[in-house]
Amino acid sequence: MIEVKNLTKFFGAKKAVDNISFKVEKGEILGFLGPNGAGKSTSMRMITGFIPPSAGTAVIGGFDIVNDAISARAKIGYLPENAPVYPDMTVSGYLGFCAEIRGFYGINRGRKVDEAIEKCFLTDVKFQSVSTLSKGFKQRVCFAQSIIHDPEYLILDEPTDGLDPNQKHEVRLMIRKMSSEKAIILSTHILDEVDAVCTRAMIIANGKVVADDTPSGLRARSKVHGAVSLTLDNFGPDSDQGKLVSCVQQTAGVRETRILEQDASQLKIMVFPDSPDLVIADQVMNVLSSNNYNVKSIFVEQGRLDEVFRTITS
């Protein structure tokens, strides 16, 4: 388990991280979200022992990162921001060096390098110098060094930054595959990534934790969660919007009907239930059909992470 306890960091008078506490169990993938400068990277640097906290600590698999840094760091794999890798080394030379630092020599060193190269799709550039790699490949090399010792705890600062969509997909798959026996914290600006990878999401703003929930729990905080979106066909600008709205409003459990968009032949509306958990889609559909409205599409809004993120952080 990773246990973060009252972690705080001052840079001069600026409080970059403000007394954050949380736990991450094995099997969890915790997404760190937050605006630029929120304190995500600073928190990760403290959890991995790269910078000392001003107050508080993190306990990694039972080892305190402040009082027993070497034991704690042995259990962590860390992918820092901007993939700092030695440019003059070849990919396999660099990973061999990382494996040695982690205590692997001889045949074990070679095996660890080969495994990391395979997992991170680096075979084609194995003997290429790091300085000649594209940004995405440098990122993958840095990812490879973070998993070379098969750590129980992985801290990944924007792991898919700079990768193309296919590589992003591969890396997310890899993270998910590894997660059953690891506790993983990753930071990201990509809200889709939270849905694709994370079991839990934490929003940080001004150094403080402002939300900690599952991705679906966060989405459920959206103002449109549970609302029903409909598109009506054969409903042009001359059709009677007022009549339609009063027809929908007759449905039990409907709080509000909002007109979203009118074009030459279609109308889009959103119907809000009295409470977000009330299911009204079937009733709304029945009322519209029995009044001869032509429903082209209908779906229940799950809520939007970007909207929730903006509401919480702005």
Ligand SMILES: Nc1ncnc2c1ncn2[C@@H]1O[C@H](COP(=O)(O)OP(=O)(O)OP(=O)(O)O)[C@@H](O)[C@H]1O
């Ligand atoms: N070494 C440092 N010296 C002074 N201020 C720092 C230092 N490192 C970070 N900061 C400040 O601490 C705050 C938090 O920075 P941090 O890099 O942790 O944010 P972040 O959430 O990771 O942002 P981003 O999403 O842009 O990477 C920012 O105001 C930043 O300028």
